[in-house]
Amino acid sequence: MIEVRDVYYTYPSGVQALSGVSVAIRDREFVAIMGENGAGKSTLVKHFNGVLKPSRGEVLVDGVPTTKVSVAQLSRNVGLVFQNPDHQLFSETVEEEIAFGLRNFGFGEKEIEEQTDWVLSFLDLTRYRKASPFILSGGERKRVALASVLAWNPKVIVLDEPTVGQDYRQKERLRQFVLEINEQGRTVVMVTHDVEFVADCSPRVIVMSRGNIVGDGEAAEILTDSALLSKASVLPPQVTQLLWQLSDLGLPRNVLDIRETKRLLDHLMGVEG
């Protein structure tokens, strides 16, 4: 469980990125954090494993303040995958890249082998096992970065912009395994601008704007709240926008799902589905 209590954070450059954020993320939850550029999303998640320490207030991970333990110790439980994979890839092979974190956390050679096998097949990277991470495409590098964190099996996985640079098929796979690791009992937190992706996953949605949390609730409720969304520069999913356009026909304003929309439209036109 991650508890953020009235946290303020000011970067050394003087930019205040968080101004009084309080939020709790419970075990096994699936949370999406959305909001305009510079809203403080990445800054907030960097507090979860102690890479950033609050200027004021405190962040507790399983009851322990992040200021009391090292980033490495916290990261064992809270795996943070950074936005840009190029900020962390450095090994000669994908396999070595994945083993790096495992070695740091003191896994034995046999466990390293097993975990690497598992994560490579889970993320569809087995054929790149001996390849250099630098020759892979942007989307593949992103998956290697994710694999290198997922490998040590942290309780909480934090993904910063996981869908950027992924084509539709990869995004769909990403959605499936994000849901899968969540079902396996891990907490998943993702920072994203991709509203369609969030709508498809339908997690708890936290909306941030100018260093504050302005909305927090179920996807269906938050992603259809026009006043809230426009405050944080988020557009609702296209099906929702379509239904808003057609609201004078008596269609509901709080639908995210495309199948639900089809059913409503069929009904409106007198087609029995």
Added chain:
Amino acid sequence: MRVFEGLKFRRGDTFIHRLDPRTKFVVSTIIFVIALVFTELPFLIMLFLAQVPLIYAAKVQREWGRSIRGGMMLTIIIFATNLLVGYFSAGMNLTPSLVLYSVSLAFRFIVLMSSFSIFFLTTSPDDLSLALQQSRIPYEFCFAFTTAIRFVPVLANEAQTIMDAQKSRGLELERGNFLKRIRNFIPILIPLIVGAIRRSLELAEAMESRAFGAKKERTSLYILKMMRSDWIALSISALVLTLALYVRFFVGLPPLPLT
């Protein structure tokens, strides 16, 4: 990263900022030369104190302090190596003059760092580029030079992000013996260098697609002009330099009553 912070240009409007970049460069170089010809500590201290009014006049004391603190580690290394080398080459004999000599060399480094810190803190990269261009240095070189300076803070920022990313993968920079600690930097340096190379290739492509170098003759929107204050600053520093050289080579300083 603090060293770089201390070298980053801050917009300001003091008379030091308004001086011609060429003037500032010459003044910094003169301080540099004077510091190099003297190893006597009192003289170096004087040279250091002479910079203090300039720092306050330019209102950059905070940034300047930061760059000096950032360079402290190197200063200590300079002191230690000189002391150790002198100690062993003089047959394990620690004399007060050796200590004094090592302190002076470390202090000389502070003076050098300080003078260039003032230069970089008060001169915008654009001015620097103009100064180079008007000194008839080929534009390609000016561009490469100013781009390099401009990218220092960007790289410093990136290094910080990379460090955070690797710490998030369990890397503990401060763990292990000396060799292990050096090895710890490999996961930071490789992404940093690869990123820099990738960025420079992208920059080259972007520049070519904007017709960089299509025309040999370039004109500038702004033209640097030497003002009266520039000539005054130059004259004073030339005078100081002459005086310093005269004292060094024809008068000589009395040795400190230590030995």
